[in-house]
Amino acid sequence: MKIIEGFNKAKQLLDRQAPKDLEYKQEAAVKQIINDVRLHGDKALFEMTEKFDGVKLKTLEVKPAQVKAAYKKIDAKLVDALKLAAERIRTFHQAQKERALPTYTHGKTGWLVRPLERVGVYAPGGTASYPSTVLMTAIPAKVAGVKEVILVTPPAKDGNISPAILIAADIAGVNRIFSIGGAQAIAALAFGSESVPRVDKICGPGNIYVFLAKKLVYGVVGIDGLQGPSEVVIIADETANPDYCASDLLAQAEHGGLSSAILITDSKSLADKVTQAVEEQLKSLSRQAIIKESLANNGMIVIVENMVEAVALTNLYAPEHVLLLVRPETMYENHIVNAGCIIYGQQATVAMSDYVSGPSHTLPTEGTARFSSPLNVLDFLKITNVSSVDDSLIKLAGEEASTIARAEGLDAHARAIELRMKNVRKK
DSSP states (O other), rough: OOESSSHHHHHHHHHHOSSOOOOOHHHHHHHHHHHHHHTTTTHHHHHHHHHOOOOOOOOSSOHHHHHHHHTSOHHHHHHHHHHHHHHHHHOOOOOOOHHSSOOOETEEEEEEEOOEEEEEEEOOOSSSHHHHHHHHHHHHHHHOOSEEEEEEEEOOOTSSSOOHHHHHHHTTTTEEEEEEOOOHHHHHHOOOOOOOOOSSSEEOOOOHHHHHHHHHHHBBBHHHOOOSSOOOEEEOOOOSHHHHHHHHHHHHHHOOOTTTEEEEOHHHHHHHHHHHHHHHHHHHHTTTTHHOOOOOHHHHEEEOOOOHHHHHHHHOOOOOOOEEESSSTTTHHHHHHHHHEEEOSTTTTTHHHHHHHOOOOOOOOOGGTTTTSSOGGGGGGEEEEEEEEHHHHHHHHHHHHHHHHHTTTTTHHHHHHHHHHHHHHOO
């Protein structure tokens, strides 16, 4: 891992608001995939699944019997673990809903709060499966009151979907499941096909093709965000356990070669110990090649003068996760304003937050925590404004409204108001 000493040098490396090239070489291919699905529906989906996933499917939708059979294919211990995680996720988001913006009317104005009708969830699959993603995305939608949740996930080479994914979907209350992955799955959710219903919003992470497809269909449907590679910034002082620090750096790095694992500390001694611990722990991990690539690309240990500088660099970077391995933790919590999730405590680790803490692990990445939030029940609610216009409002503010309309050159607006003003005067 790179060792960076000094605030100014680290600031140059961690400033993500600098201009950068936003062109992606895969974008043209993704546009073609989206257009093919939009124009040809199921036919395109079958052909692309065979082409990209190497699977020739007879049907796109997973039957309820397949979901039921999945329970016999995995360890009961995993089923129990998924149920416990689901319970904690549901409890957390239920508390959010109870404290969310309620429907409100006061006098003649107000707003209505309603859930979305149908939501699509993308879960990565194929070579690896992530049942936790299904729980963390579908459960907040269901708690918000979404009537229908549609899951899309790519099939494995044998044409089947991971039993763990199917069971997680069942536990989360997913209504329908389709064996489709990649950009074509996003296109199907956005535009619909003979088999796949179109949705109002698409949620869930994926590879670069999924990322770009979500970007391109935004506006046709809503999206939860554009999640990039996973990130952690660990703020640690001399009291931190170097093995804990190293374990979380490695855990973040194993997500992929573009993940970011960063430690910021005011202790040179801790930095040296963490470097040694990373090298030692890495020897026994199964994803060594991926971790080494990630640490070489985006891993670093930053040594600063004090914790004020550590917090400033963290806010500048605006990471997905912030792990506080400091004493006392609560002194830092209120000063970190740009982060998707802050984790602290005597046994703090991002990994617990990924699975069972309760909040959704779908978080803003690549610095977007400056202006966006984790996935939550509010993502699945919409507000409709309500306004009543009667005689009293026309008398109170009709003339002012007409004046503004004429100042903006909108004569028809002004006339619509003035006609009502004349009618009210006659009463």
